[in-house]
Every structure is written in C-alpha cells, then in structure tokens.
Amino acid sequence: MKFLGNDMITLEDGVLKIDGYDARELAERYGTPLYVMSESQIVRNYRAYEDAFREYEKKTGKDFILCYAYKANANLAITRLLSKLGGGADVVSGGELYIARLSKVPPEKIVFNGNCKTEEEIVMGIENNIRAFNVDSISELILINRIANEMGAVANVAFRINPDVDPKTHPKIATGLKKSKFGLDVQSGMAMKAVKMALEMDNVKVVGVHCHIGSQLTDLSPFEEETRKVMDFVVELEREGIKIEDVNLGGGLGIPYHKDREVPTPYQLAEVIINTMMEYQDKVDLPNLLLEPGRSIVGTAGVLLAKVHHIKETPYGKWVMIDAGMNDMMRPAIYDAYHEIVPCVFREEREVVNIAGGLCESSDVFGRDRNIPKVKVGDILAILDVGAYGISMANNYNGRGRPRMVLTSEKGVYIIRERETYGDLIAKDIVPGYLL
Amino acid sequence: MKFLGNDMITLEDGVLKIDGYDARELAERYGTPLYVMSESQIVRNYRAYEDAFREYEKKTGKDFILCYAYKANANLAITRLLSKLGGGADVVSGGELYIARLSKVPPEKIVFNGNCKTEEEIVMGIENNIRAFNVDSISELILINRIANEMGAVANVAFRINPDVDPKTHPKIATGLKKSKFGLDVQSGMAMKAVKMALEMDNVKVVGVHCHIGSQLTDLSPFEEETRKVMDFVVELEREGIKIEDVNLGGGLGIPYHKDREVPTPYQLAEVIINTMMEYQDKVDLPNLLLEPGRSIVGTAGVLLAKVHHIKETPYGKWVMIDAGMNDMMRPAIYDAYHEIVPCVFREEREVVNIAGGLCESSDVFGRDRNIPKVKVGDILAILDVGAYGISMANNYNGRGRPRMVLTSEKGVYIIRERETYGDLIAKDIVPGYLL
Numbered sequence: 093m094k095f096l097g098n099d100m101i102t103l104e105d106g107v108l109k110i111d112g113y114d115a116r117e118l119a120e121r122y123g124t125p126l127y128v129m130s131e132s133q134i135v136r137n138y139r140a141y142e143d144a145f146r147e148y149e150k151k152t153g154k155d156f157i158l159c160y161a162y163k164a165n166a167n168l169a170i171t172r173l174l175s176k177l178g179g180g181a182d183v184v185s186g187g188e189l190y191i192a193r194l195s196k197v198p199p200e201k202i203v204f205n206g207n208c209k210t211e212e213e214i215v216m217g218i219e220n221n222i223r224a225f226n227v228d229s230i231s232e233l234i235l236i237n238r239i240a241n242e243m244g245a246v247a248n249v250a251f252r253i254n255p256d257v258d259p260k261t262h263p264k265i266a267t268g269l270k271k272s273k274f275g276l277d278v279q280s281g282m283a284m285k286a287v288k289m290a291l292e293m294d295n296v297k298v299v300g301v302h303c304h305i306g307s308q309l310t311d312l313s314p315f316e317e318e319t320r321k322v323m324d325f326v327v328e329l330e331r332e333g334i335k336i337e338d339v340n341l342g343g344g345l346g347i348p349y350h351k352d353r354e355v356p357t358p359y360q361l362a363e364v365i366i367n368t369m370m371e372y373q374d375k376v377d378l379p380n381l382l383l384e385p386g387r388s389i390v391g392t393a394g395v396l397l398a399k400v401h402h403i404k405e406t407p408y409g410k411w412v413m414i415d416a417g418m419n420d421m422m423r424p425a426i427y428d429a430y431h432e433i434v435p436c437v438f439r440e441e442r443e444v445v446n447i448a449g450g451l452c453e454s455s456d457v458f459g460r461d462r463n464i465p466k467v468k469v470g471d472i473l474a475i476l477d478v479g480a481y482g483i484s485m486a487n488n489y490n491g492r493g494r495p496r497m498v499l500t501s502e503k504g505v506y507i508i509r510e511r512e513t514y515g516d517l518i519a520k521d522i523v524p525g526y527l528l
Numbered sequence: 529m530k531f532l533g534n535d536m537i538t539l540e541d542g543v544l545k546i547d548g549y550d551a552r553e554l555a556e557r558y559g560t561p562l563y564v565m566s567e568s569q570i571v572r573n574y575r576a577y578e579d580a581f582r583e584y585e586k587k588t589g590k591d592f593i594l595c596y597a598y599k600a601n602a603n604l605a606i607t608r609l610l611s612k613l614g615g616g617a618d619v620v621s622g623g624e625l626y627i628a629r630l631s632k633v634p635p636e637k638i639v640f641n642g643n644c645k646t647e648e649e650i651v652m653g654i655e656n657n658i659r660a661f662n663v664d665s666i667s668e669l670i671l672i673n674r675i676a677n678e679m680g681a682v683a684n685v686a687f688r689i690n691p692d693v694d695p696k697t698h699p700k701i702a703t704g705l706k707k708s709k710f711g712l713d714v715q716s717g718m719a720m721k722a723v724k725m726a727l728e729m730d731n732v733k734v735v736g737v738h739c740h741i742g743s744q745l746t747d748l749s750p751f752e753e754e755t756r757k758v759m760d761f762v763v764e765l766e767r768e769g770i771k772i773e774d775v776n777l778g779g780g781l782g783i784p785y786h787k788d789r790e791v792p793t794p795y796q797l798a799e800v801i802i803n804t805m806m807e808y809q810d811k812v813d814l815p816n817l818l819l820e821p822g823r824s825i826v827g828t829a830g831v832l833l834a835k836v837h838h839i840k841e842t843p844y845g846k847w848v849m850i851d852a853g854m855n856d857m858m859r860p861a862i863y864d865a866y867h868e869i870v871p872c873v874f875r876e877e878r879e880v881v882n883i884a885g886g887l888c889e890s891s892d893v894f895g896r897d898r899n900i901p902k903v904k905v906g907d908i909l910a911i912l913d914v915g916a917y918g919i920s921m922a923n924n925y926n927g928r929g930r931p932r933m934v935l936t937s938e939k940g941v942y943i944i945r946e947r948e949t950y951g952d953l954i955a956k957d958i959v960p961g962y963l964l
Contacts (some may be wrong), residue, residue, distance in 0.1 A: 162927060163888055163889075163925065163926050163927070166927055166953075167957055168954045168957035168958075168959050169957060169958065169959045169960060169963060172959050172963045172964070173963055176963060183927070184887070184888045184926050184927065185886075185926050185927040185928050186927075186950065187924075187926075187927030187928055187929060187950050187953050188926065188927030189927075190927075190950040190953075191927060191950075191953065191954060194954070205888055206886055206887075206888055206926075207838070207840075207847075207849050207884060207886060207888075208837050208838055208849035208850065208851060208853075208884070208885070208886025209837070209838075209886075210837055210851060210886075228838075228840070229838050229839075229840035229847075229849070230840070231837075231838040231839055231840060231905065232838055235838075254842075263890070264861070264889065264890055264891035265889065265890060265891075266890055267888075267889075267890050270842075270843075270844050271844050271845070272890055273840075273847050273849075273882065273884040273890070273892075273893060274888075274890075277842050277843055277844075279843075280842075280843040282842065282843075306890075401644050401645070401646055401667075402643070402644060402645075402664075402665050402667040402668050402671075403665075403667055404643075404664070404665035404666070404667060404709075406690075406706075406713050406716075406718065407706075407713055407715075407716045407718075408706050408707050408713075409707070411643075411665075411709050413643050413644035413665070413709075414644065415644060415646060417644075422862075425700070425862065426858075426861065426862045426891075446709065448643060448644070448709040449644065450621075450642055450643060450644025450645075450646075451620070451642075452599055452620045452641055452642055452643075452703075452710075453599075453700065453701065453703075454699070454700055454701060454702055454703050454708055454709070454710075454742075455700035455701075455862075456709075457709060469667065484924070484925055484926075485923055485925045486923060487921055487922060487923035488623075488920070489599065489920055489921045490599050490620050490621050490623075490624065490642075490920075491598060491599070491602055491619070491620065491621040491622075491623030491624030491625075491626075491627060492621050492623055493623060494956070499960065501960070503960075503962055506958070506960040507958055508957060508958055508959070508960065509956050509957050509958065510956045510958065511956075512956065514622065514623050514626040514627075517602070517623050517626075517627065518604045518627060518630070520930070520945050520946045520947075520948065521603055521604035521605060521944060521945050522604075522605065522942070522943055522944055522945065522946065523604050523605045523608050523944070524605060524935065524937075524939075524942040524944065526939055527605060527608045527609055527612060528608070
C-alpha cells in the first residue's frame with residue numbers, strides 16, 4: 093500500500109514505517125505529539141524541481157533558481173538541508189532572512205517578499221546584498237531608495253505585479269486577484285509607473301518582475317495564464333527600453349492531500365511554464381527564471397504522530413481523541429483543510445470515526461466521518477502531509493507547548509526541534525512587583 | 529467619544545488614550561506591534577460578575593465561584609491579577625494548571641476541562657487536589673479512577689453534559705451541539721450512566737455537573753435553556769438519590785466587538801441564570817454556582833497598537849499596511865472576526881480603506897472597506913477588543929516574533945510580556961551535525 097506523494101511511507105505487515113523507521117517506535121521514543129520530517133522526501137521533492145527546470149537552462153542559457161518559501165517551514169535543520177542541496181530562499185521578514193543567512197544561503201539566491209517591509213528589514217536586506225526586494229508598492233520603492241541612499245548602496249528591486257489570475261484555490265490563499273492586498277496593478281498602468289519611477293532613482297536597480305497567484309493550486313492553467321501575463325509585461329517593458337534579467341513566478345503548486353486525487357508534478361509544471369516562456373523567445377531576451385515553491389518541497393515530507401487517549405461513543409458518532417491539537421497544526425481549523433489520517437497499525441476491521449484534538453474549541457477536529465482501520469486507546473495515528481504550514485503556524489493556545497520534531501534520514505533519526513515545556517509558556521512573561 | 533465596552537479608552541483632543549496614557553507614546557516607547565492590557569478594565573469586568581452573582585449567594589447561601597477561562601489569555605501577570613482579585617481558574621491543560629498554581633489560585637477554585645486529558649495531566653490535577661475534573665467521557669472517568677487509586681487518592685469529578693443547545697454563535701466556537709466533540713449526551717442516558725458508574729468507583733467523588741455551550745454569545749436565551757437543561761439533569765440525579773454540590777454553567781458571554789451593537793451585561797446574565805436556578809429551589813437543594821468567563825473578563829481590556837508602514841492606492845481601493853499581522857492576532861483570519869480599528873489621532877477628514885497586516889497570506893487582513901479618520905504613513909492604529917484570543921493564539925508564522933505586551937495601571941505602565949527576538953525563532957531548533 094502506497095500513499096500518493098508520500099514515497100517515504102511504507103506499510104510493512106500492517107505497520108507504518110517512515111524512511112524505514114517504525115512510526116510506533118518513533119512515537120514511543122520521542123513522545124507525542126511528534127512531527128516527523130523525512131529527509132529523503134524533501135530531497136526527492138527538491139530534485140524533481142531541479143530536474144524538471146534544468147530544461148529551461150538548457151534551452152535558454154539562463155539560470156533557474158529555486159527560492160524555497162521559508163514560510164512553509166523554516167525549521168533551521170530543514171532550511172539548512174535545502175541550502176546544502178543548492179536551494180535559495182524566498183523570505184518574507186527579517187526573521188526569515190536571518191534564518192536564511194544562518195542556513196548559509198548565498199545572498200544572490202535570496203528574494204525578499206511582503207507587502208509591509210519595515211525600515212529595519214530593508215536595511216537588513218541591503219546589508220546582505222540580496223538578489224531582489226520584490227517591491228509591493230510605490231511607497232515601499234521610495235523607502236528602499238531612500239534607505240539605500242543613506243547607506244551609500246544600490247538595492248536590487250523586482251516588481252510584484254498583480255495579474256488578476258484566479259488560481260482556483262481556497263480564498264484565504266489566493267493572492268493574485270485584483271482585490272488582493274498584494275502587488276502592483278498592471279492593467280491600470282500602476283506597475284509600469286513604478287518601474288519608470290525606479291529608473292529615475294539613483295539607489296535602486298531594476299532587475300526583475302515577480303508574481304505569485306496563490307497556494308495549493310491543483311490545476312496548471314492558472315500558471316500558464318500567469319506566465320503569459322508576466323511575460324506580456326516584460327515585453328511591454330522591453331518596448332520601453334527596459335531590460336528585465338529575472339522573472340519570478342512565485343510558488344503555489346499543490347500536493348495530494350486527498351490520496352485519491354492526482355495533482356500536477358513539477359515536471360508537468362515545468363512543461364507548461366517553459367513552453368509558455370519559449371513563446372516569447374523572439375520578442376525578448378529571455379530572463380533567468382525564479383520559482384518560490386514551499387508546500388510542494390516540504391508538505392508531503394511531514395507526518396504528525398499523535399496518541400489516542402480516549403475513545404467516546406455517542407449516539408451521533410464515535411470520537412477518537414488524540415494528543416495533537418489545532419495549536420500543533422492549524423490547517424483544519426483555519427482552512428477546513430483535509431489531511432489523510434491513518435493508524436500506525438492497520439487492523440483488518442474498519443470503522444467510521446471522528447478524530448479530534450484535545451483543545452477546548454469545536455474547530456479542533458482533524459477529521460469527520462473517516463473510515464479507517466479500527467483503533468484503540470494507546471494507538472498512534474499518523475496525520476499526513478503536515479510538513480508545510482504545520483509547525484510554522486503552531487502556537488501555545490490552550491497552554492500547550494509546541495511539539496518536538498525529528499528528521500528521519502539515512503544516517504539516523506535526529507531531533508531537529510525540541511518540545512516546549514511549561515516553563516517555555518511563561519518564559520517571556522513578567523509579573524509586575526506589586527502583583528507578585 | 530466613547531467606545532462600547534472599552535471604558536479605559538478616552539479620546540482627548542482627538543488623541544486616543546488608554547487608562548490616561550497617550551497611545552502614540554506607548555507605541556513609541558515600547559515599539560509596535562504592541563499589546564496593551566488595561567488593568568482598570570479587567571478589574572471592572574471581573575467586579576461586574578462578582579457584583580451581579582453575589583445575589584445568588586444571598587438568595588441561596590451557596591457559593592458563587594468565578595473560574596477565569598485561561599485559554600482566553602494566560603499571560604502570567606493577567607492570571608496573577610485575577611487570582612489576587614479572588615478569581616478561580618478554568619484550565620484545559622497541564623500548562624494552564626501550572627500557570628494557575630504559579631498565579632496562586634487556590635486549588636478549590638480550579639476546574640480542569642477538556643476532551644483529551646492525558647495521564648500526566650490527571651496526575652497533576654490530583655496532586656493539586658483541584659475542585660473538579662470536568663469529565664468528558666467514560667474513558668476519562670475510568671482513567672481518573674485508576675490513577676487516583678494508584679495514587680491512594682480520591683479525585684473530585686463533575687460531568688460535562690452535552691445539552692444540545694444552539695448558542696447562535698460562530699460554528700467554530702459552538703460547543704454544546706449534539707454533534708460536538710464535547711460532553712456526555714443526556715438524552716440517550718449516557719450522562720446518567722457515567723454518574724452511576726462513578727458512584728460505584730472507590731477513587732472518585734461525584735461533586736458536580738458541568739456544561740459549556742459556546743463562546744461570544746450575544747443572546748441570553750441559550751443561557752436560560754442551558755441552565756434549565758442542567759438543572760433538569762440535577763433533579764433527575766436527585767431522584768436517583770445523587771446529590772450535586774456544584775453546577776458549572778461554563779462561559780460564553782459575548783463582548784461588543786461592533787461598537788454599534790449592545791450585548792448583554794453580566795448583570796443581565798445573572799438575572800437570567802439566577803431566576804432560572806431559583807425555579808428549582810423546591811425541587812433540589814440548590815448547588816454552588818460556578819462560571820467560566822474568559823472573553824468577557826479580558827477581551828475588551830486589550831488593544832493592539834500597530835504602525836502604518838505603507839499606503840497603497842489601487843484601482844480597487846486603498847490599502848493601509850500595518851506591522852501587526854495574523855501571527856499576532858489570528859481572529860480575523862480564523863473566524864472572519866470583526867474588530868474595531870481606529871487611528872490614535874483622529875483627523876477630521878475620513879476615508880474608506882482596507883487595513884492589512886504584513887504577512888504573505890491573503891487572509892492577513894484586519895478590516896475591509898472601513899470608514900476611518902484619514903491616516904498617514906507613520907501613524908499608529910489601535911485594534912480594539914483583542915484581550916481575549918489574541919496573544920493566546922499568537923505564533924511565529926512568516927518568521928515573526930510574537931509581540932510585546934504592556935499592562936497600563938494606576939501605578940504605571942509595565943511590560944508583562946517581552947517581544948520575541950530572531951534568536952527566539954530558532955531557540956528550539958537543532959541542526960544535525962552532518963548538516964552544519
């Protein structure tokens with residue numbers, strides 16, 4: 093039995109293994125709830141992009157640069173692993189830029205995104221001589237130029253355009269619609285106006301055009317539409333004598349959360365993007381190509397192991413209560429997201445159950461009406477595809493420490509994030525003297 | 529100008545003050561984003577409950593105990609303040625029990641809720657001799673009895689019943705519907721069965737009945753229905769010869785997030801609950817009354833101050849970009865929650881704007897199409913009513929440290945939670961040696 097996208101998972105004699113390690117033993121040794129990240133799966137996902145887009149380099153002589161989207165999972169071991177593999181970084185805050193530099197990502201592979209960059213963040217980006225600030229507004233462009241001037245530097249800028257492409261995904265993660273907060277509108281001429289303003293400035297250098305239309309896309313047509321809209325804008329710029337070195341198409345490729353639904357692979361994505369880019373080869377000097385995948389690099393590599401503590405029968409269904417909760421993994425609560433949930437021991441009998449976390453909130457439910465092999469108190473359940481937007485959104489709600497995380501690799505199992513203690517919950521709190 | 533529920537806020541010469549402190553100066557001195565908690569408002573909210581429900585003590589000779597719901601905001605200074613005022617604690621995890629004991633809440637004022645209590649948590653509750661475990665399932669009851677037996681102790685148990693009351697609130701925070709994960713069903717006899725099982729056990733003592741139907745209720749009729757269903761069950765138990773000492777009706781009273789909509793006060797809540805309870809005085813010996821308010825104690829006392837870093841005009845509206853984000857305050861992103869947003873300086877001209885945080889996610893928007901006094905880059909905005917479910921759900925998404933929190937009191941302004949640094953983001957991470 094195989095799980096779509098989770099090549100690191102095998103089922104041997106009814107027992108779930110991750111990179112060959114018995115999941116029950118991992119849960120026993122490291123405690124629950126426990127995030128398990130598979131090195132082999134991350135490497136596989138990363139290499140698929142590199143392989144698929146090498147074709148672009150061959151065809152154009154330009155570079156393909158994969159800037160891993162740190163927001164998906166910025167654990168230092170994961171970011172360092174991806175940096176060692178050759179990956180760049182898409183960062184969206186000073187904190188992520190800090191982690192990227194600690195992970196030894198070369199500055200020329202770092203791009204800085206976001207709609208509200210602060211002065212401190214801009215200083216930090218200039219100090220690090222990053223590949224580009226993806227500029228979100230004219231206000232930001234003016235600020236970057238002013239700060240670079242004060243620093244006696246020239247900042248590289250790319251322009252995030254808003255292409256008004258419907259990504260056909262969850263509204264909370266659709267980012268390229270015209271009413272979105274992101275980017276510079278192309279149709280009204282605002283994007284062009286911004287580029288022309290930049291050309292008049294002394295302390296910025298125009299290097300690229302950037303776009304990102306959303307996350308968890310399972311249809312390739314929005315990517316084709318996006319590529320076309322970006323390249324049309326590049327052609328428009330070229331007509332005005334403005335040469336663009338980098339085109340950054342953002343991220344957004346989905347992963348198979350539903351194990352019965354195939355999603356496009358990086359190879360299929362590459363085919364669409366490269367073919368569309370090549371249509372423009374006679375119109376412009378083709379640019380370097382940057383992408384910012386996050387979910388499709390780490391999402392399928394993560395499993396959340398949790399222990400069943402109580403089972404409750406009610407007239408309206410059976411509830412399986414596990415020790416992971418929405419504080420550990422917010423996606424079901426915030427996006428009504430579906431994650432496959434399987435026991436670590438597959439018994440023959442099956443039953444339909446609801447699976448809930450232990451927080452005092454009705455949205456802390458991981459799955460409803462799931463038909464799974466029968467489970468008992470003490471069993472370990474595996475929630476799949478939690479490598480992206482799992483630990484990165486985890487919090488201390490309900491007075492719960494964030495979970496431990498381990499990395500399974502050929503060399504062994506490594507703790508890559510320690511579990512938070514009760515002391516950590518109050519580590520930043522200070523009680524005024526008169527209240528002691 | 530006054531803001532409904534926010535008595536600590538005054539507008540003097542167009543400048544916003546919190547407990548008399550100029551909000552701009554607080555932002556300047558302590559940095560943004562900044563949580564400001566008002567001691568006076570917390571005290572006022574707490575005292576309203578104590579005043580309102582004193583009537584129950586007078587009429588019945590029994591106790592009223594306010595168990596503050598820690599999940600709303602378990603900052604140690606806040607919990608200690610409420611403990612000093614005489615408040616008890618509604619805790620839902622070992623972490624919250626730990627904080628309650630550090631806050632010197634007497635054990636007889638602590639109740640332990642939750643649908644997935646672990647062995648460790650049960651041991652901790654028994655060691656602390658808390659007033660009651662609010663038992664959520666038969667599985668849990670059996671575990672508590674077994675652990676108490678091993679410890680040579682007797683654990684106090686109350687039974688959380690599921691009354692199937694529609695609280696008319698957001699589905700994610702409705703907890704008393706029959707398809708909810710919480711509680712023991714009354715109608716099918718499951719709750720009665722659990723109580724009778726407990727009476728046969730040697731290491732648990734049946735002390736109470738518990739119920740909680742949901743959060744942010746703005747209509748009192750569900751509370752009346754809840755009280756009636758709980759008391760009907762108490763009558764049923766009495767007929768079986770089972771005497772109940774405590775009735776705990778949970779929390780749930782709403783606060784006026786919308787400044788043009790009054791919500792019921794604790795006095796109005798008390799009237800409904802006490803009148804309903806008194807209807808039962810000839811049928812049973814009336815019990816002690818426990819409540820678990822959270823939001824209505826701290827919600828209106830909190831303000832999130834944020835600085836405007838960029839303003840972007842688009843053909844589809846104006847965007848005001850602030851340095852607070854969904855990682856600091858999740859409610860708009862997770863519940864589509866409305867929070868009043870006002871500038872700290874009220875200029876005469878008004879305009880309609882969208883207000884967004886700086887995270888790379890479309891749901892990171894605090895308000896759309898808000899008609900507010902005109903703001904400029906560098907201004908400070910105040911997001912109101914963030915004292916509950918603000919910092920408690922905050923996280924490090926997008927590589928952002930959680931914000932600082934200050935307490936405004938008559939004695940001065942105190943930092944009660946320190947801002948997280950870049951170092952804190954990776955404090956729990958460990959890079960395996962072979963990846964260094």
